[in-house]
Every structure is written in structure tokens, then in C-alpha cells.
């Protein structure tokens with residue numbers, strides 16, 4: 016069997032990805048819950064101005080993101096014949112921890128906890 020035999024086509028229902036089919040390289044990638052990050056996101060420039068950005072994929076610590084949306088999808092059943100389906104559940108606003116790391120000249124790269132401006136490490 017080749018690697019390709021393990022790939023799965025995931026179809027998304029509802030929400031912003033309604034009707035989209037995305038290939039997963041392996042069945043182990045078909046987690047019960049998947050968060051799809053929004054195309055648009057907010058960034059804070061060195062001048063403190065907030066800008067709306069688009070695209071760019073994963074928002075790591077060195078990317079000056081401050082918030083974006085994540086669309087939560089749940090698997091509706093087990094993988095069957097290399098196919099799996101996900102149903103939209105909710106939209107979450109992901110905000111960046113507001114702890115300024117002076118030595119690095121940027122904010123902490125973690126997500127803030129819900130209802131807080133800080134991640135669990137910087138929570139006071």
C-alpha cells in the first residue's frame with residue numbers, strides 16, 4: 016500500500032467552509048474537532064496602528080497578529096471509505112496575550128484565555 020491509500024477527503028458542512036472538501040494526508044489528522052482559522056486577521060504595527068490583514072496561514076509568535084477568528088467544526092462520524100464529514104459548530108475569537116515581552120520587542124505569542132487579556136502563564 017502506498018502513502019496515498021491512507022489519505023482522507025474531508026467535507027465541511029455549514030459555516031464559512033460549507034461545501035468545501037479538503038484532503039488530509041492521513042486518517043490520524045481527522046481529529047474530532049478541527050479549528051479552521053479565518054482568512055482575515057488583525058495586526059498591530061510598530062506604530063501601534065491596527066491593520067486588517069488577509070491570508071498568510073499559521074499565526075506564529077513572530078507574526079504581529081492580535082486577533083483572528085477560528086471556525087470550529089466537529090466530525091460527524093468515523094472515516095468511511097476514505098471520506099469524513101465535519102459540521103460547523105461555532106466561531107471563536109482568538110485574541111493574543113497582551114503581555115509585552117520587552118526583551119523580544121513583541122507580545123507573548125500565546126492565545127489569551129477566554130474573558131482575559133492574558134494567557135494562563137501571564138494571568139495575574
Ligand SMILES: [Zn+2]
Pocket residue numbers: 112113114123124125133134135136137
Ligand atoms: Zn502570555
